[in-house]
Amino acid sequence: MPYERKSQVSDHITRAYIDSLLVEMRHLDAVEPSTEMTVFGKTFSTPVATAALSHLSGTYPDGMAAMAKGAASANALVFSGMGPRAELERMIASGASVIKIIKPYGDRELIRAKIRHAEEHGALAVGIDTDHAFDRRHGYDAIEGRAMYPLSSRELAELVSGTALPFVIKGVLSRVEARKCLDCGVKGMVISHHNGRLDCAVPPLMVLPEIAEETQGQAALFVDCAIQSGLDVFKALALGATGCCVGRPLMPPLKEKGPDGVREVIQSITNDLKYTMAMTASPDVRHIDPSCVRLANFNW
Numbered sequence: 001m002p003y004e005r006k007s008q009v010s011d012h013i014t015r016a017y018i019d020s021l022l023v024e025m026r027h028l029d030a031v032e033p034s035t036e037m038t039v040f041g042k043t044f045s046t047p048v049a050t051a052a053l054s055h056l057s058g059t060y061p062d063g064m065a066a067m068a069k070g071a072a073s074a075n076a077l078v079f080s081g082m083g084p085r086a087e088l089e090r091m092i093a094s095g096a097s098v099i100k101i102i103k104p105y106g107d108r109e110l111i112r113a114k115i116r117h118a119e120e121h122g123a124l125a126v127g128i129d130t131d132h133a134f135d136r137r138h139g140y141d142a143i144e145g146r147a148m149y150p151l152s153s154r155e156l157a158e159l160v161s162g163t164a165l166p167f168v169i170k171g172v173l174s175r176v177e178a179r180k181c182l183d184c185g186v187k188g189m190v191i192s193h194h195n196g197r198l199d200c201a202v203p204p205l206m207v208l209p210e211i212a213e214e215t216q217g218q219a220a221l222f223v224d225c226a227i228q229s230g231l232d233v234f235k236a237l238a239l240g241a242t243g244c245c246v247g248r249p250l251m252p253p254l255k256e257k258g259p260d261g262v263r264e265v266i267q268s269i270t271n272d273l274k275y276t277m278a279m280t281a282s283p284d285v286r287h288i289d290p291s292c293v294r295l296a297n298f299n300w
Contacts, residue, residue: 010196014226017203021235024292026281033277034284035270037077037243039220040125040166040187042097045075046270047285048233050262051224051247052101052129052170052190054081059255062087067254068096070262074270079170079190079222079245081129082143085117092122099125099188101170104133106140106149115163125187126163128156131171131194153180160185170194170224173202175210182215189215190245192224205239209290212240230272237285238293 037047050071056063064083068091071078078096080088082103091098100118105111111128118126133150135141141148151159160167168188169181181189191208193201204223212221220242227233233244246269253261282288 008196009199010193010201011226013200014193014203014205017206018226018232018235020296021205022294022296023231023234023276023280024294025279026289026292027279028281030278030281031283033274033282035274035277037285039077039242042077042124044077044097046266046273047237047241047243048230048266048269048273049077049222049243049245050079050250050266051245052079052081052099053247053250054083056254059251060258062090063254065090065094066258067250067262068092068098069094070254070259071266072096073259073263074266076266077124077243085114088118088123089121097124099123099127099168101127101129101168101190103129103143103146104148104151106147108155110146111159112162115159115165119163119165123165125166125168127168127170127188127190128159129170129194131173131192131197153184156181156186157184166220168220171197172211173204173207175207175214178211178214178219182218186219188220188222190222190224191241192245195225205236208236208239208241228269230269230274231276233269233273234276234280234282234288235293238288238290240290 035046037044060066064087068078072095078098080098080100100123102114115126133148166187169186170190172189191204204225222243222245223236223241224245227244227246236244250265253265280292
């Protein structure tokens with residue numbers, strides 16, 4: 001009998017783990033905190049970035065460019081997933097700082113061509129979505145008629161050395177993989193299970209402290225999957241993240257209000273983060289004491 005996937009089991013586990021992390025309040029010596037994040041030489045008003053989304057034209061006209069415009073107005077970083085070259089150009093023309101994430105195409109020359117295009121049009125960084133190489137039922141994945149194939153460490157090192165831009169790997173979910181990426185020269189990682197590419201995948205925040213310990217500040221670490229609030233972002237920052245990627249919370253506001261909706265969501269999450277930082281005497285995003293986050297060990 002064929003395997004039937006449990007509906008969104010990894011997403012449920014991830015959300016439950018985030019909610020199991022409790023936060024101490026600390027008030028003495030508190031100051032109004034700064035939410036500024038600096039990554040790849042650029043300073044943003046917030047550590048809240050857009051996730052590497054794709055195909056948003058059905059949500060809002062030219063949805064990816066609209067999302068980028070909204071993020072730019074909030075001075076937030078943008079990740080971009082699949083899409084035509086002209087779309088990436090419009091995203092960057094909106095004033096957004098964009099990290100272009102590319103699928104692991106079996107046609108490696110296509111990967112290199114997309115990297116060159118991102119370089120030529122002013123992307124902040126480029127990267128590979130490594131967790132999309134396999135399909136649950138058919139072996140290697142195929143997306144929009146193009147075959148996917150997993151990267152080897154040797155190939156990754158060659159891609160990293162072939163561009164002057166910082167290189168980001170999306171889909172890191174273990175200390176072992178983080179070390180391999182670091183050894184290949186990777187400068188950024190998105191800690192993610194791609195919203196359930198594997199059932200019962202470890203929650204990103206569970207493995208984040210190990211990855212942060214392994215990388216020792218040598219790579220920017222972004223957390224993806226189930227991030228919904230400033231409190232969620234605070235927990236990630238306390239455990240070693242540089243920033244967080246938000247996707248699903250942006251969709252209804254984007255559909256309803258376009259760029260303004262995206263800006264409002266990012267600013268709302270950032271304000272929630274700022275309040276949480278103030279209530280824990282955290283002066284800025286780089287100085288959040290990890291000991292103020294505790295894992296609940298009681299039955300609800």
